[in-house]
Amino acid sequence: MAASAAAAAAEGETKRDLSILQSGRPVEGYLNTPELIAAHEKKTGGAPYFRFPPEPNGFLHIGHAKSMNLNFGSARAHGGKCYLRYDDTNPEAEDQVYIDAIVEMVEWMGWRPDWVTYSSDYFAELYAFAVQLIKAGKAYVDHSTPDQLKQQRELREDSPWRNRSVEENLLLFNHMRQGRYAEGEATLRVKADMKSDNPNMRDFIAYRVKYVEHPHIKDTWCIYPSYDFTHCLIDSLEDIDYSLCTLEFETRRESYFWLLAELNLWRPHVWEFSRLNVTGSLLSKRKINVLVRKGIVRGFDDPRLLTLAGMRRRGYTPAAINRFCELVGITRSMNVIQISMLENTLREDLDERCERRLMVIDPIKVVVDNWKGEMAVECPNHPRRPELGNRSVPFTDTFYVDRSDFHTMDDNSKFYGLAPGPRAVGLKYSGNVVCKSFEVDKNGQPTVIHVDIDFERKDKPKTNISWVSATASTPVEVRLYNPLLKDDRAAIDPEFLKFIDENSEVITHGYAEKGVEKFQPFESIQVERFGYFVVDSDTTPDQLVMNRVLSLREDKSKAAVAEPAQRKKK
Ligand code: ATP
Ligand code: MG
Numbered sequence: 001m002a003a004s005a006a007a008a009a010a011e012g013e014t015k016r017d018l019s020i021l022q023s024g025r026p027v028e029g030y031l032n033t034p035e036l037i038a039a040h041e042k043k044t045g046g047a048p049y050f051r052f053p054p055e056p057n058g059f060l061h062i063g064h065a066k067s068m069n070l071n072f073g074s075a076r077a078h079g080g081k082c083y084l085r086y087d088d089t090n091p092e093a094e095d096q097v098y099i100d101a102i103v104e105m106v107e108w109m110g111w112r113p114d115w116v117t118y119s120s121d122y123f124a125e126l127y128a129f130a131v132q133l134i135k136a137g138k139a140y141v142d143h144s145t146p147d148q149l150k151q152q153r154e155l156r157e158d159s160p161w162r163n164r165s166v167e168e169n170l171l172l173f174n175h176m177r178q179g180r181y182a183e184g185e186a187t188l189r190v191k192a193d194m195k196s197d198n199p200n201m202r203d204f205i206a207y208r209v210k211y212v213e214h215p216h217i218k219d220t221w222c223i224y225p226s227y228d229f230t231h232c233l234i235d236s237l238e239d240i241d242y243s244l245c246t247l248e249f250e251t252r253r254e255s256y257f258w259l260l261a262e263l264n265l266w267r268p269h270v271w272e273f274s275r276l277n278v279t280g281s282l283l284s285k286r287k288i289n290v291l292v293r294k295g296i297v298r299g300f301d302d303p304r305l306l307t308l309a310g311m312r313r314r315g316y317t318p319a320a321i322n323r324f325c326e327l328v329g330i331t332r333s334m335n336v337i338q339i340s341m342l343e344n345t346l347r348e349d350l351d352e353r354c355e356r357r358l359m360v361i362d363p364i365k366v367v368v369d370n371w372k373g374e375m376a377v378e379c380p381n382h383p384r385r386p387e388l389g390n391r392s393v394p395f396t397d398t399f400y401v402d403r404s405d406f407h408t409m410d411d412n413s414k415f416y417g418l419a420p421g422p423r424a425v426g427l428k429y430s431g432n433v434v435c436k437s438f439e440v441d442k443n444g445q446p447t448v449i450h451v452d453i454d455f456e457r458k459d460k461p462k463t464n465i466s467w468v469s470a471t472a473s474t475p476v477e478v479r480l481y482n483p484l485l486k487d488d489r490a491a492i493d494p495e496f497l498k499f500i501d502e503n504s505e506v507i508t509h510g511y512a513e514k515g516v517e518k519f520q521p522f523e524s525i526q527v528e529r530f531g532y533f534v535v536d537s538d539t540t541p542d543q544l545v546m547n548r549v550l551s552l553r554e555d556k557s558k559a560a561v562a563e564p565a566q567r568k569k570k
Contacts, residue, residue: 048080053087056098058285059300059307063276069325072111084113091214105308141172153202232256236265243268277336280483281306304484315534315549320349355381359512359527363400370452398470405465416463426464431455473511
C-alpha cells in the first residue's frame, strides 16, 4: 500500500515540464553534433533518461528524497528511464552497509530503478578514455605534491610535468596502474586551461593512486578516477538526457562539457537545483555519521534524524515524503524549509490512513467502586471511514487514565478532566465517572483514583477522556521525541555537537488497548487525543515499543501529555 501511494504521489506530477530542464545555460562544447544525437536516439528510442547517483558513504536523507523525486519522478512522468547509480569512486569512505541501505530506501520510497549500476563497473572504460586523452596530448602524469598542486591552480601556473611526451605519459600512467607509485607520488591530470577563470578548468585531477580495498570491486584497481573525470563520462556512457545535480556543482559544468567534447561523447543537459534544508535537522552525511559514531543517536535510523531510514522509523510514509517534495518544488534559490511543513504533510496523510486506538502514555490507576465486572465496548476504527469497521475493546472495573487527565483539586475552570467533586467526566465509548477520592504514596503523589460510574450518562460531560483496561491491556514503552537540535546554527557550525538537545528523547511506560501489539514495525495508529504513534523496530514479542510520530495538531499538544518542553510557537 505504501509503495503504491508513493507511486500515486509521484504520478501526480505530470505537470513537471522538461523544457525547464532543457534551459541549461550553454557552455562551449555543450551542443551535440547531429551524429551524436542520432546515435543517442537510436539507443534510447527518444525516451528521456535520468539518473540518481548517490555516493555509498552514508545513509540517504530527505534531501536525497527530493533528488529521487525529481529524477525517478520525471522519468515516470515522461515515459523515461532512470538509473540508480552508485557513485563509488572514494573507497575509503564507502561501505557495503551503505550500498544495501541505499537500495532499500530507494525501493521503500516507491521507486523502481530501470538499472542499478556502479561507477566502478566502468573503470576499464574510464581507463581507456584516460589513455585516449593522453594520446591526444590532453592529459599528463604529474608528481606535484597536494600543496604544490593547490598553489599552481591558485597562481594559474603550469606544473613542471605538464609538457611530458605522450610516450612518457603512457608509460607512467601504466606504472600508476601497476602500483609502482606510493599514494600521492603521481596523479593523472587533464591538460585543460591553467589560465581559465574557472578554477575547475585548471587541469583537474583525473586519477589518483589509492591502496584501499573497494567495497564493490575489491582490489582490482589501485588508481581511482576523480568525480570530475567520472561523472560526465558515465552520464554519457549511460546515455543520460538530464544530469540534474545540486548547485555546488555549477562550477564543474564547464569541465564536464570540456571532457565530453575532447572525447567527442554524448553531452546531456546539465541543470542544477538548490539543496533542500529543513529547520532543526542535519542533512550532511558527514555530520550524521559523527552522531552515529559517537552514540548520540540510536543509529542511522534514529527517529530524530531526517535520514530516510530514520523517517521510516519515526512513522513517515513514502507518500507524505514525496508529497512534501512536490510542494517544495525544484528551484535554484537557497531555501530552508520549516519542519512544520514536512510534519503537516505527514499529518494529513496519517489522519486519512491510520486506525484509531486507545492508549495511555503516563498511566494512573482508576478503580470503579459502584460496579464490578468486564464488558465489551464497540469503538469505530476511523471516524470518517466506516469501511474500516469497529472493534470490540474490553472495559473493566479497574483501568488507567493519563495522569494529565487528573487534578487533585477541581480549581481550574478550564480543566474538564477528573478531579474530586461532583462533576461528571465522560470516558470515551463508555460511561460517565465521578471522582470520589484518591490515594497517595508516601511522597503525596496520587496512585489510585476512586470513581463511581454511570453507564447511562445522565449528565452531559464537557469532555471524554481516554482509558485503557488495567487487566486486559498491553504494556508499551513509549518514546517521545523533540527536535534533536536546539538551534539551527548546528547546520553551519563545525562544532555542531553543542547544539544537541540531550533531552530530545523521553521514555515513558504506558498501556495500549489489547490488540495494538498486533501492529508491525513501521505501522502507525492514531492514539486518540495523544497523537500518532508508530511501532518501533526495537519491538520484541515481549515488549511493544512505540514512537510518537507527531501530536495531533501543530504546536498545540495538550499540555497534559507527559511531554517535556513543547516546541515554541513561531
Ligand atoms: P551529503 O552532503 O549529504 O553527503 P551528497 O551531495 O554528497 O550529500 P550524494 O550521495 O553525492 O550526496 O548525492 C546524490 C544525489 O542527491 C546528488 O545528485 C545530490 O546532488 C543529491 N542531493 C544530496 N543532498 C541533497 C539535498 N540536501 N537536497 C537535494 N538534493 C540533494
Ligand atoms: Mg557527495
